[in-house]
Amino acid sequence: MIRPLILFVAALSLLIHGPAQAYGRYAHGAIARIALANAKPATRAAVSAMLARTGLLETPTCPAKTPEDASVWPDCIRAMGDRFNYTGPWHYQNVDICKPFDLTSACANGNCVSAQIDRQVKLIQDRSIPLREKIAATVFLIHFVGDLHMPLHAGDRSDRGGNDVRVAYGLYAPERLNLHGVWDGAIAERALTTPPSLERRYADAERAAITAGTVADWSREAWTVSRDTAYALAQGGDPCGPKPTGRVTLTNESLAKAVEPQRLQIERASLRLARLLDEAFDPARAFTPKPRD
Template sequence: MLRTLALLAALFALAFHTPAQAYGRYAHGAVARIALANASPATRAKVAAMLRQTALLQTPSCRAASPEDASVWPDCIRAMGERFSYTSPWHYQNIDICKPFDPASACKDGNCVSAQIDRQVKILQNSTIPQSEKVAALAFLIHFVGDLHMPLHAGDRGDRGGNDVKSSYGDYVSERLNLHSVWDGQLAERALTTPPSLERVYSAEERAELAAGTTEDWSREAWGASHDVAYALALGGDPCGPKPEGRVTLTNAAIEQAIAPARLQVERAGLRLARLLDEALDPTKAFTPERRR
């Protein structure tokens, strides 16, 4: 009976799994809420004021008036065709997990998620840029910090972030499931509905520890999680062994092992976004990412 209920739950989750809603519903929204709970009161007020101006985006089919809507707006607009097609490579930077960490190889002309995080912060800090572009930059920043911390947006094995790796989720098997979609959807939901809630006000010590570093540091960290967790658990412990020819099985034991790392990435993303929003919206603070090689 329990197995049947688990299968029905997985089917229900899959029925509502769309690229714009899956990770957004369970992770992007959580990242935004953690960030705003831990940002300064002045930052929260400025974010709320900017989100009241989202009519400037001229995307009525893709709302961004709330933090949760803004957190998935960059995914929503990808369905609007040529107008926003250029933003597609901004959501990821798939660096080979079986080679030395090399962000430059995945970031040609700034078309990767870490470079775009830095860019959106600079846009928000620039008083000469039109408000419509600043509102878009806010939504992009909220979203991209979440994307950077999803391991399969940071590292892969030449398989489009695990999209080419057919996968099962415990006992549930579907032709629509792949390693990326599992981490985007079912695993994200499982991790974020596992208590205790991550949506709280963190101590100053916690914020200082978890929000430290640069976008390159965070990229390396997520790339490491792709190697050590996402691929290692899916491929039986050897993330750089022979590429699977058929479907990989993310066992129930592997799912349990993935929960804590998946939660930690969302926690880090939320607190780092809080820091970036404070830096971007407070003219007395400066964001100075390390020079890229």
């Protein structure tokens, strides 16, 4: 049991001392690679063409020419101050896990991740949108589908997606360690390094089963994982029990139970991103808005 502890502590150390990134570069990058491997060849070519022109975004400190860089660009630009601070609410939707699922109240004025996913697809399809905006929409879409499937971006208990829930892993308990951060980084990395590899070309039947439904359906699914796995494991099985007043101790056994749900969420995010990219860049779905009266 020593090796898992060492690996976990190393992952947490990178998470705590590195730049804050929703769902981490490791998970976002993997989702982008799997998605493009499962997208249509024409879609891959279109995305590559968009990424090749990301210099038009004029964010030299936040490059986006590779799928991996593009997958975390929307996090990187949040450090650029007033230019992009309005995008902060686009990365999540805090739907209370202890009340009936209500996406509407969590998405006022389109300021939530599910609404922004639908918006980016439409921006790419809209023939009247300038190239620079289409490039930004492509990069945002790659990132936001990953964010939607991170359970603690989809459901919470009025605790900022678990950011206010302090946790410890055995004796490892730095002040900044919280439930959200563990799911963003360490559990995602553990899920991706657990065999068999998720980075592969999936069969048509597998893709069809996983990609069915709408963004709202996927939101409810991620919200359920937040309730039944993330919060349940952190609260001894009762996700809606009394909120902890001190640190929550996560054991290796409880974290092991999170690996398969996290793997499934990464798999879902990857294949659903492939589907949305295919739809966004499908010439048959492109449209020109009707002139306003």
